[in-house]
Amino acid sequence: MxxxxxxxxxxxxxxxxxxxxxxxxxxxxxxxxxxxxxxxxxxxxxxxxxxxxxxxxxxxxxxxxFKVRGGITLLGGMDPRERARGVVGYSTGNHAQSLAYAAARFGAPCTIVMPQDSNPVKTAAVRRLGADLVEFGATFDEARVHAEELAVARGMRLVSAGDExxxxxxxxxxxxxxxxxxxxxxxxxxxxxxxxxxxxxxxxxxxxxxxxxxxxxxxxxxxxxxxxxxxxxxxxxxxxxxxxxxxxxxxxxxxxxxxxxxxxxxxxxxxxxxxxxxxxxxxxxxxxxxxxxxxxxxxxxxxxxxxxxxxxxxxxxxxxxxxxxxxxxxxxxxxxxxxxx
The missing domain is CATH 3.40.50.1100 (Rossmann fold)
Incomplete structure (x- = not known):
């Protein structure tokens, strides 16, 4: 910020x-x-x-x-060296799937933070797409804060849910x-x-x-x-x-x-x-x-x-x-x- x-x-x-x-x-x-x-x-x-x-x-x-359109665009347009570091996203589900789907297509590491007790259809999809799913907090906003911390700790690119x-x-x-x-x-x-x-x-x-x-x-x-x-x-x-x-x-x-x-x-x-x-x-x-x-x-x-x-x-x-x-x-x-x- x-x-x-x-x-x-x-x-x-x-x-x-x-x-x-x-x-x-x-x-x-x-x-x-x-x-x-x-x-x-x-x-x-x-x-x-x-x-x-x-x-x-x-x-x-x-x-x-619809979010998959954004994930493909972001990952597809990244510098290959940055993409190799991987991305961290936070989401209630569809943004998470978008990043996981795009990361799988472009061979990039991907960590997703979702609130605990999220939609099981969406959490299962994120896992099937190969992302590292971290369930944290009760709300979107708590998941966001944890994602910011993980991005720093893991040296990965934080992907905002809105300001991208x-x-x-x-x-x-x-x-x-x-x-x-x-x-x-x-x-x-x-x-x-x-x-x-x-x-x-x-x-x-x-x-x-x-x-x-x-x-x-x-x-x-x-x-x-x-x-x-x-x-x-x-x-x-x-x-x-x-x-x-x-x-x-x-x-x-x-x-x-x-x-x-x-x-x-x-x-x-x-x-x-x-x-x-x-x-x-x-x-x-x-x-x-x-x-x-x-x-x-x-x-x-x-x-x-x-x-x-x-x-x-x-x-x-x-x-x-x-x-x-x-x-x-x-x-x-x-x-x-x-x-x-």
């Missing part, structure tokens, strides 16, 4: 805003490893939401989440695909934990489709990114959501700076609304989404008036659902009706 910056701003030592050229370079780095994901419409989903909805299926990535230009450039390729698949899109709704996805969406939309509004969504039980954006500075907030992909307790300066410049709106949803949206995606789009991946759909009722008759894309950022989460979602659908609207 740079001297003189507020303690609530989580920041890496390499704060450079990525450009559209960086995003195209990221696409070239990804090409041997990743394929475009579908942007699909579902009549039943349109009917249940009362909107024209397109679903971006990042749940179909090799790791089950290469990660933002990497995940931005998803939004290039979205606008290629639907050039006349009016709104994109993006889930936010650290904010790399929303920042990436903002960067791409500002260049290729400035008329498109980018809207971010986070859980009301972990509102650090939301509150940081509204306040215009990084803040710390309680981190209590069950949606691990949205569970951060502090804002990250790089994505926040991009969101402050370009983001149209930032809304909060309840965990119960997210659970209903998970069921709606299963019922109406035959899509299994983890909680963070369903959050954009959960935000649509709050956006209905501003969206009007426009075309809206919701980014299903991941599909790494634990058995317990899936069972809870189905039980809730029976007792609550599973409605999004």
């Amino acid at each position: 740079r001297a003189g910056r507020p303690a609530d701003c989580l920041e890496s030592a390499h704060m450079v805003t990525p450009s559209i050229a960086d995003i195209f370079r990221a696409r070239l780095l990804q090409k041997p490893y990743l394929s475009p994901t579908p942007l699909a419409s579902y009549p039943l989903l349109d009917r249940s939401t009362g909107m024209s909805v397109l679903v971006k299926h990042e749940n179909l990535q090799p790791t089950g989440a 230009p290469d990660l933002i450039a990497g995940v931005a390729t998803a939004y290039l695909e979205i606008f290629e698949q639907e050039p006349e899109l009016d709104v994109v709704v993006v889930p936010v934990g650290g904010g790399s996805g929303a920042a990436a969406a903002c960067l791409v939309a500002s260049v290729v489709r400035p008329e498109c509004r980018v809207v971010a969504v986070q859980s009301r039980r972990s509102p650090a990114a939301h509150d940081s954006w509204h306040a215009g500075r990084c803040l710390r907030r309680p981190n209590e959501t069950g949606a691990e992909g949205l569970a951060t307790g502090s804002g990250f300066e790089l994505p926040q700076s991009l969101m402050r410049k370009y983001l149209a709106d930032f809304v909060l949803v309840d965990d119960e609304e997210i659970r209903a949206a998970q069921w709606a995606l299963i019922r109406d789009a035959r899509t299994v989404a983890e909680a963070a991946g369903a959050a954009p759909l959960a935000a649509l009722p709050a956006l209905r008036e501003s969206v009007g008759g426009g075309r809206v894309a919701v980014v299903v950022s991941g599909g790494n659902v634990s058995e317990a989460e899936l069972r809870a979602c189905v039980r809730a659908s029976v007792s609550e009706g599973g409605a999004v609207a």
Whole structure:
């Protein structure tokens, strides 16, 4: 952290805003490893939401989440000597899988710190990919501090979960695909934990489709990114959501700076609304989404008036659902009706 910056701003030592050229370079780095994901419409989903909805299926990535785009870009673009030292990451799961997947592809040592009692689907995947998994602390923020210590002790490159230009450039390729698949899109709704996805969406939309509004969504039980954006500075907030992909307790300066410049709106949803949206995606789009991946759909009722008759894309950022989460979602659908609207 740079001297003189507020303690609530989580920041890496390499704060450079990525450009559209960086995003195209990221696409070239990804090409041997990743394929475009579908942007699909579902009549039943349109009917249940009362909107024209397109679903971006990042749940179909090799790791089950959009973060893999960033991992491939970062590891693929590293100096070989730095890559040989290895990387240390901290995550609630999808960022962890991204780094582990990319490290395996490029032959780099990889250590991942995840909170204890993390999603078992994600921890098992990290281990299968060959990373050294360290489970530490009860929250994302406690895992982050331990990762910082391990990176120093092991002489490895710490990879921030938010303040990494290469990660933002990497995940931005998803939004290039979205606008290629639907050039006349009016709104994109993006889930936010650290904010790399929303920042990436903002960067791409500002260049290729400035008329498109980018809207971010986070859980009301972990509102650090939301509150940081509204306040215009990084803040710390309680981190209590069950949606691990949205569970951060502090804002990250790089994505926040991009969101402050370009983001149209930032809304909060309840965990119960997210659970209903998970069921709606299963019922109406035959899509299994983890909680963070369903959050954009959960935000649509709050956006209905501003969206009007426009075309809206919701980014299903991941599909790494634990058995317990899936069972809870189905039980809730029976007792609550599973409605999004």
